[in-house]
Amino acid sequence: MLKKDLKKLFAISLVCTVSLNACVTAGKTLEKQAQPETELLFSFNNKAATTQVKSIQPPLAPKKPHQEVRHGEIIRDDYFWLRDKENPEVLKYLKAENAYTESLTANLKPLQTQLYQEMLGRVQENRTSVAVQLGSYLYYTRYEKGKNYPIHCRKKNANAKEEMLLDQNQLAAREKYLNVSIFNVSNDGNLLAYAIDTKGDIRYNLVVKDLRSGKILSDSIQNITSLTWASDNTLFYVTADQMTNRPNTLWRLKLGSTPLHVIEEKDVEFSSEVSRTKDKKYILYTVRSKDTSETHYLDAAKPKFNLQTISKRAKGYEYSVEHRNGLWYKITNEGVNNQKAINNRIVTLPVGNSKGAEQEFLPHNQSVLINGIDLYKDFAVVSEKKLGVNRFLVYSFKTKKWREVNFADSVYTAFLGVDQEFTSEIINQPFDSNSFRYTYTSLILPTTVYEQNLATGTQKIIKRKQVPKYDASLYTTERVWAPVRNGVKVPLSIVYRKGVERNGQAPLLMYGYGAYGLEQKAEFDSNLISLLDRGVIYVIAHTRGGDELGKQWYEDGKLMNKKNTFNDFIDSAEYLISNRWTSKDRLLISGASAGGLLIGTVVNMRPDLFKAAHLGVPFVDVMNTMWDESLPLTTEEYLEWGNPHSLAAYDYMRAYSPYDNLAAKAYPAILLTTSINDSQVGYWEPTKYAAKLRTLKTDNNPLLLKINLEAGHQGASGRYEVLKDIAFEYAWMLSQVGF
Structure with a gap:
């Protein structure tokens, strides 16, 4: 499961050992002079891969009977024991899986190295972000060549002397993993509050730095998820439940004193966050579930006052607010006369007044x-x-x-x-x-x-x-609409290098997600150029479950409509094949987190349709995870997937859960990647999936599991390490389509 949109959910590209000028198109090369070398390379790689699969045996996890009774049914799970990462036997098995993957992909090392160098060559290693004005300073981030992490700085003006606020490289020097999630400067510019995670489990610790002296203050809070400053430098922050990691409690802290409890959200389907309006006049405390929200506020200049409620929560209604000149501007899905405005409208409401004073600012449009x-x-x-x-x-x-x-x-x-x-x-x-x-x-x-x-x-x-060495004129994009079952059309975003022929022979990578109402953005990724330069077509399938076509598009891909997401993806793949964009033996698919659920489901439903699949940090053990209320995100996500303690939801979810529907049949080549400290999708989900599938599948296609033993849901934290991970994934995908 994934709570928030990651900036980059997943990236897939491909690499081969021929020159960049020898780009492969439909089994040929864009440069004719490279054709003999490319054809020879295809034969060599396929032979090498076949030999390795036959000579190296995969690790087999012992079956240890475990059973539970759910709705009167006995559920057996022979690999439940793999959840305990403190068990030395589990760690031994994970290392064995890594060793197996390392052995079977050893022949791809030259490809990985070349791809890494290509991707690195498109990175401006010394670069500076856009500066943003905050108070009397310009704040920005810069990177230095050879360093993995950003350096945060500010200046009084564009020509003033730089003041370094935080060098994440210095923090990372003592850690194997580092992520800074919050970076918030006080109104007077004297204090910096930031939060760090050194394991990858998305459990952040607060650090406060005095920017005048450079000293770290003694105030330290664990498991912080959001924060903001009041006008007098009182700090408001939210902490998460220690067991479930659900953000649920608001605190007020006068630095150097004991934190004071403000409010706790008791409903386990809701999480909370604290923020501040753009004009800095109000502190906002918002609680929300997947379909309902409520926002409280207080005057930022009077932090000791009690919270006031803008609009009380009502089931199925969501809103967010901003402030201007004594008015709340509220984006809400509550329409006129308590009707739904599913795609939202904007109303204004005087601060301190009741709902009856609302005035329409921008009406709903279906x-x-x-x-x-x-x-x-x-x-x-x-x-x-x-x-x-x-x-x-x-x-x-x-x-x-x-x-x-x-x-x-x-x-x-x-x-x-x-x-x-x-x-x-x-x-x-x-x-x-x-x-x-x-x-x-x-x-x-x-x-x-x-x-x-x-x-x-x-x-x-x-x-x-x-982007060094990049020429946009060599590439083109298209938006096509794939007809799927029940008369629906799914938008597909397509990019490829000019000159690629639509003859059914081009390798094609199809990416999907389709959950949480998150848009899959058609945005630039320089790493994909290595794929496009080899004649590979890249497609984003905007299936139901996202919000690309409005909130109804999301509603039609969640809960008891979730199967639409899978059908959309399958039907879109068949559309691409029938329209000669690619063929079954050239079709690669990928997805991460909730997108991993999508990929895991469609390879169960139509394993014949795909050549290879990459599942990144995949949510594949749906039933066991959603049954266990002690796990992070479970109760918060009942309104996304369903509550399996309800029999109707249980039956529906079990019918598609990837782990529960593995069967004795042929599967495409599969690569699973995960991290041991992932708190969003437990490492054991893809681990159990791999262990179980090994005992069932009837094919000789590779099934690999690669686990990062130091990171979390977002994988490696350093920018160079991220590129190395992508290079591995690209090289593996490439090897499956004959390169």
Whole structure:
């Protein structure tokens, strides 16, 4: 399971040992002179892979009977024992799986090395992020060549002397893993609060640094999930339950004193977070489940006051708020007369007044999803999504008029603010600014930050990601609509190198996710160029379960509609095959986390349709995880997958759960990757899956498990280590289609 959208859920690319100029298209090369070498390489690699599979035996996990009774049915799980990572036998087995994977992929080392060098060659190793204004400083992040982690800095102005606030490389020097999730500077600019995770289990510890002296203060809080500063430097923060890791308790801390408990969210389906409005006037404490939310507030200048509720929670209704000039601007799915406005509308509500004072600011539109608002002194900017792509609406409070900001491309991603590497509460220009910023990218356009004048609409490029050795004119993108069962059409985002023929012979990588209402963004990934340069087509299947086509698209891919996600993916794959984008023996598929559930399910349903599958940190043991309320995220996600303690939900979920539906039949080649400290999807899920499938599958295709014994859900933390992991995955996928 995955609680939040990861910035990069998964990346797949391919690599071969021929020159970049010898790009493979439909089993041929784009450069004819490389053809003999490429054909020889195909034969060599296939022979080597076959020989290794026959000569090296996989580890077999002992079966240890375990059973439970659920709804009167005895459920047996011979691999339940693999959940205990403190058991030396478990660790021994995990190491055996790694050794087996290492042996079977040893012949891919040259490919991995070449791919790593290619990807690294497209990275601007010395680079600086877009600076954001926060108070009287410009804050930014920079990277230095050879260093894995970012360095956070600030300046009084663009020409002033740099002040280094935090060098994550220094923190990482003592750790095998490092992730900094929160980075928040106090209003007066004197204090920095940040949170670090050194295991990968998404359990963060608070650190407070005095930026004047450089000293670390004695205040240290464990298991922190969000925080913000009040005007007087009182710190408000949320901690998570020690067992389930559910963010549920708000605290108030005057530095140097004992934390004071403010409020605890008791409902196990809800999690909570604390933040601050853009104008810095109010502290917001929000609790939300997968379908309901409630926000409380207090004056940031009066942190000792009690919380007030903006709108009380009501089952099935969600909202979020921002503040401007004494009014809440509320994005809500509650329509007129208590009807649903499924794609949201925006209303205003005076601070301190009741619901009856609401006034409509932007009405509901059945075909357009409202997904954000950014408020300024004289303007408002709304982010909308229509037919899978975003646009902006700019409103002038002076003229009372709207204007649209549209984009000409058919496949792209655009969002308000900067895709920040520097984590702070500000995501755009200051409240009193006369301009706003937005980020624009596509599958072939590197991420670009624009600044647009709010009044005139004139704009300029602030920063475009530099990608060495990249020429966008060599590639093209398409948006096609795949007809699936029941008359539905699924959008597919496609990118490939110009010159690739649609003759059914091109290798194609199809990526899917389809959960949590998360959009799978058609954004630039320089690592994919290694795939595209070899004639591989890359496709994102925007299946139901995401929100690409609005909230109904999400509703139609969750709970008792979850099977639509799997059918959408299968039918989209068949569409690609029938329209000669690829063929069954050239079709690769991938997904991570909830996307791993998707891939695990479709290879059970249609193992004949795919050549190879990569499941990253995959949620494949659905029934055991969702039955166990002590595990992180389980109760919070009843409204996503279903509560198996209900018989109807139990039967429906069990019918697709990948682990429970493994059978004695032929499967495609499968690579599973995971990490031992993953608290979102337990390492044991893919481990049990591999152990069980080994005893059932009737084919000779490789089944590999690779486990990181130091990281968590997001894998390796250093940027160079991330590239090495991707290089391994790409090389393996490539080997399965004959390279």
